[in-house]
Amino acid sequence: MNFDDTPQEAAFRAEARAWIAANAPKQYEDELAKASLGRLVLSGANVLDVAKAWQKKKADAGWACLHWPKEYGGRGSSPIERVIWQQEEGAFGKLSRMFIIGHGMCGPTMMAYASEEHKRNYLPPLASGEKVWCQLFSEPAGGSDVAGLRTRAERDGDDWVINGQKIWTSGAHYSDYGILITRTDPTVPKHKGLTMFFLDMKSPGVEIKPIKQANGQSEFNEVYFTDVRIPDSQRLGAVGDGWNVSLTTLMNERMSIGASVATGFPELFDYCNDLVIDGAPAIDDRAVRAKLANWAVKASGLKYTAFRSISALSRGERPGPENSIGKLVAGSMIQEVATYALDLQGAAGVVSDPAQAEVAGKFQAMLLRSPATRVEGGTDEILRNIIAERVLGLPGDIRVDKDVPFNKIPTKGRG
Amino acid sequence: MNFEFSDDQKQLRDQARRFLAEKCPPKAVRAVLEGSAGYDKALWSGLAEMGFLGVAIPEEFGGTGAGHLELCVIAEEMGRALAPVPFSSTVYLAAEALMLAGSDAQKQKWLPKIASGEAVGALALFEGPGNPSPQAIKVAAANGVLNGVKKPVADGAIADFAIVAARVGSSGRETDIALYLVDLKAGGVEAKTLTNVDPSRNQAELTFKNCKAEPLGAANEGWSILTRVLDRAAVLMAFEQVGGADRALEMGRDYALDRIAFGRQIGSFQAIKHILADMYVAATLARSNCYYGAWALSTNAGELGEAAATARISATQAFQHCSKQNIQVHGGMGFTWEFDCHLYYRRSNALALSLGSLSYWEDQLIERMRKKNVA
Ligand SMILES: Cc1cc2nc3c(=O)[nH]c(=O)nc-3n(C[C@H](O)[C@H](O)[C@H](O)COP(=O)(O)OP(=O)(O)OC[C@H]3O[C@@H](n4cnc5c(N)ncnc54)[C@H](O)[C@@H]3O)c2cc1C
Numbered sequence: 001m002n003f004d005d006t007p008q009e010a011a012f013r014a015e016a017r018a019w020i021a022a023n024a025p026k027q028y029e030d031e032l033a034k035a036s037l038g039r040l041v042l043s044g045a046n047v048l049d050v051a052k053a054w055q056k057k058k059a060d061a062g063w064a065c066l067h068w069p070k071e072y073g074g075r076g077s078s079p080i081e082r083v084i085w086q087q088e089e090g091a092f093g094k095l096s097r098m099f100i101i102g103h104g105m106c107g108p109t110m111m112a113y114a115s116e117e118h119k120r121n122y123l124p125p126l127a128s129g130e131k132v133w134c135q136l137f138s139e140p141a142g143g144s145d146v147a148g149l150r151t152r153a154e155r156d157g158d159d160w161v162i163n164g165q166k167i168w169t170s171g172a173h174y175s176d177y178g179i180l181i182t183r184t185d186p187t188v189p190k191h192k193g194l195t196m197f198f199l200d201m202k203s204p205g206v207e208i209k210p211i212k213q214a215n216g217q218s219e220f221n222e223v224y225f226t227d228v229r230i231p232d233s234q235r236l237g238a239v240g241d242g243w244n245v246s247l248t249t250l251m252n253e254r255m256s257i258g259a260s261v262a263t264g265f266p267e268l269f270d271y272c273n274d275l276v277i278d279g280a281p282a283i284d285d286r287a288v289r290a291k292l293a294n295w296a297v298k299a300s301g302l303k304y305t306a307f308r309s310i311s312a313l314s315r316g317e318r319p320g321p322e323n324s325i326g327k328l329v330a331g332s333m334i335q336e337v338a339t340y341a342l343d344l345q346g347a348a349g350v351v352s353d354p355a356q357a358e359v360a361g362k363f364q365a366m367l368l369r370s371p372a373t374r375v376e377g378g379t380d381e382i383l384r385n386i387i388a389e390r391v392l393g394l395p396g397d398i399r400v401d402k403d404v405p406f407n408k409i410p411t412k413g414r415g
Numbered sequence: 416m417n418f419e420f421s422d423d424q425k426q427l428r429d430q431a432r433r434f435l436a437e438k439c440p441p442k443a444v445r446a447v448l449e450g451s452a453g454y455d456k457a458l459w460s461g462l463a464e465m466g467f468l469g470v471a472i473p474e475e476f477g478g479t480g481a482g483h484l485e486l487c488v489i490a491e492e493m494g495r496a497l498a499p500v501p502f503s504s505t506v507y508l509a510a511e512a513l514m515l516a517g518s519d520a521q522k523q524k525w526l527p528k529i530a531s532g533e534a535v536g537a538l539a540l541f542e543g544p545g546n547p548s549p550q551a552i553k554v555a556a557a558n559g560v561l562n563g564v565k566k567p568v569a570d571g572a573i574a575d576f577a578i579v580a581a582r583v584g585s586s587g588r589e590t591d592i593a594l595y596l597v598d599l600k601a602g603g604v605e606a607k608t609l610t611n612v613d614p615s616r617n618q619a620e621l622t623f624k625n626c627k628a629e630p631l632g633a634a635n636e637g638w639s640i641l642t643r644v645l646d647r648a649a650v651l652m653a654f655e656q657v658g659g660a661d662r663a664l665e666m667g668r669d670y671a672l673d674r675i676a677f678g679r680q681i682g683s684f685q686a687i688k689h690i691l692a693d694m695y696v697a698a699t700l701a702r703s704n705c706y707y708g709a710w711a712l713s714t715n716a717g718e719l720g721e722a723a724a725t726a727r728i729s730a731t732q733a734f735q736h737c738s739k740q741n742i743q744v745h746g747g748m749g750f751t752w753e754f755d756c757h758l759y760y761r762r763s764n765a766l767a768l769s770l771g772s773l774s775y776w777e778d779q780l781i782e783r784m785r786k787k788n789v790a
């Protein structure tokens with residue numbers, strides 16, 4: 001049991017460190033270090049532009065999507081090397097946020113199901129950030145129950161014609177491509193009639209409407225499809241096999257989200273060191289310490305759980321459903337942390353204007369964004385079901401719609 | 416980086432698990448719980464024969480010299496099996512204190528006896544309510560004798576020797592406290608067993624009356640040695656707690672699969688599934704923190720203080736949570752003497768208080784993190 005680099009790992013770390021020191025956009029380092037959930041602002045610059053420039057620079061030097069094969073824009077690195085890179089990239093890694101869905105979910109799905117030609121065409125510009133991808137899964141009728149989706153795909157010659165609506169699509173407004181799950185057969189039970197595609201978001205008939213979120217920002221969108229044509233060559237997996245394809249995506253989603261979700265603890269710890277209550281640093285207060293200690297051990301537990309997964313990964317084991325715990329724990333934790341940080345501020349905690357509020361309104365922004373973490377990428381309840389069923393082996397939920405043809409499933413709750 | 420026990424260490428775990436499954440079934444725990452022996456002597460000898468008591472003791476002092484990672488592995492199995500023996504008192508506390516601060520003669524005298532199962536050790540620290548603190552220590556040492564009362568002392572009534580924290584000065588500083596080694600069979604000490612929440616382990620009151628004692632370590636370093644011993648023991652205890660937490664989770668899971676209510680396995684109700692999922696989460700976080708502690712312990716890393724407090728808090732929470740929720744999953748059956756749920760519940764709450772309770776470790780953790788932050 002050790003944290004030491006092997007000689008090769010140490011050499012890799014030195015190379016990465018030197019390259020980052022010479023190439024990273026240092027002018028933004030301070031602001032990036034201060035950014036947290038719900039707030040990332042770079043003065044005088046557009047975050048997306050800065051992020052794309054950094055991603056392209058990394059890709060040109062062979063530091064993008066490290067674990068992908070070289071021919072698809074990666075570096076063919078080991079899981080450990082990927083972790084070393086993340087450690088060295090530090091705050092600049094926050095610029096990768098808008099690529100998480102593309103790199104973490106769309107890319108692996110393409111890698112598993114696209115034709116060789118498509119992989120060579122589409123994956124390198126995805127790796128380099130020149131093209132941004134989104135994930136078109138959730139619908140008004142199906143979020144947790146994704147398989148309840150209603151967007152139709154109908155065969156017409158060499159094409160498929162898409163009609164319907166997606167919702168909660170993060171980044172659709174700046175995405176070039178998307179992976180899209182559709183219903184191709186409504187007469188069979190719901191999991192059996194699905195098919196996956198990828199498409200150009202600029203295709204005629206695609207309409208994107210931003211949704212204003214509860215925290216006032218607009219990261220996600222509604223996406224409408226009216227007679228959108230997708231060539232059959234852009235189908236991922238067999239017709240009717242979309243559910244299995246989506247599981248690849250969702251498992252990768254848990255890995256990429258789960259391994260890196262923010263807990264808010266480092267921010268709160270720093271804040272309690274600086275904040276003075278009744279003439280003494282907050283951190284000297286026993287009640288504050290008890291709270292901090294409880295969150296400290298959760299944050300640490302998540303960190304070392306991730307280390308254990310990485311060890312397992314580098315021994316060649318597959319990432320399993322146990323990775324669901326990362327987001328489950330961090331999601332409610334960051335919400336509690338933000339609530340407590342405001343509590344420490346007393347009545348002044350209500351002020352959120354960055355110019356007036358404590359630590360530039362960081363915790364107020366965190367509070368308002370945090371409910372989404374417990375919903376996106378699988379709700380807390382769905383994650384608990386996954387742990388109970390897939391890790392502990394408890395019975396699955398009783399599914400009343402399992403063997404019913406999709407078009408016979410009721411669509412309304414009350415009335 | 417490699418954040419996993421080695422294949423040899425995993426083999427040792429399997430060996431310990433098999434041994435304990437055979438020699439320490441719940442029946443053996445109940446025999447101590449309901450009897451007056453204070454511990455399972457046959458199991459204790461068996462553990463010695465297996466070499467488990469001396470895994471971290473160097474060969475020159477009668478141990479196998481395997482190391483502390485191996486001891487972590489065994490501690491976890493002891494926790495799973497609720498082994499009713501003075502393992503933590505003797506191995507995590509007394510042996511660690513001797514290895515850290517004992518003279519060569521003291522080590523020669525006691526360590527081989529620990530490894531062979533001939534001597535049971537204990538740490539006499541607490542004097543009534545309160546957490547570890549130099550101010551709380553009133554037992555006085557003067558002219559080579561001790562006077563005063565220690566309670567509770569885990570395994571105090573079955574121990575052959577004790578490490579005693581005693582007051583040698585009144586300056587109000589940590590240096591007022593020194594450690595002493597007392598042969599409990601040599602007279603001058605009266606031991607009285609205390610009824611406690613987990614009778615499968617002994618708790619005692621020790622009264623020292625002009626009791627002969629020899630210094631352990633330098634006189635003014637008693638508190639700093641003690642703090643280091645507690646940190647080392649905290650990691651080992653955390654493994655014991657994680658072992659218990661995992662077993663309680665398994666018991667709950669198994670019952671949820673077997674029990675039918677409303678025509679279904681109760682494990683098919685989400686209310687029960689989510690209870691069990693949360694138990695799994697707590698146990699997993701604790702295990703990962705324990706691995707961090709094991710690394711720090713086995714390498715004497717500068718992070719040991721922080722890692723030990725982290726592992727200790729996390730494992731205390733996990734074992735208490737899992738043992739409590741295991742009863743909940745069992746419904747009325749969980750509240751019977753006959754089912755084993757209460758054995759885990761009792762043990763989890765007793766271990767939570769040994770070595771200082773949660774609030775002590777929470778305070779230690781943040782103090783240590785704060786110091787590192789300033790440095
Ligand atoms: C910020 C954000 C970004 C997102 N980005 C994307 C994206 O890019 N692409 C995309 O496709 N989707 C995205 N989503 C959608 C997200 O995946 C869904 O919101 C999520 O899966 C929940 O689905 P829902 O909103 O339909 O809620 P519902 O499924 O209607 O859930 C409502 C409540 O019921 C509970 N519930 C539902 N089913 C069960 C069950 N079987 N057992 C117990 N409880 C249950 C849920 O836990 C929840 O509490 C995003 C969501 C958010 C908040």
Ligand SMILES: Cc1cc2nc3c(=O)[nH]c(=O)nc-3n(C[C@H](O)[C@H](O)[C@H](O)COP(=O)(O)OP(=O)(O)OC[C@H]3O[C@@H](n4cnc5c(N)ncnc54)[C@H](O)[C@@H]3O)c2cc1C
Pocket residue numbers: 674676677681684685686687743744745746747748750
């Ligand atoms: C101290 C004590 C005194 C008692 N006194 C009396 C008395 O005087 N008279 C009397 O008749 N009974 C008495 N009882 C029995 C008591 O009412 C039952 O123990 C209780 O109703 C639970 O039933 P059970 O033990 O069969 O557990 P189960 O029903 O087997 O429950 C086991 C677990 O499954 C959960 N569970 C079961 N069904 C569901 C569901 N549909 N949804 C979600 N979760 C579920 C339960 O919440 C529990 O966590 C007493 C029990 C105790 C502990």
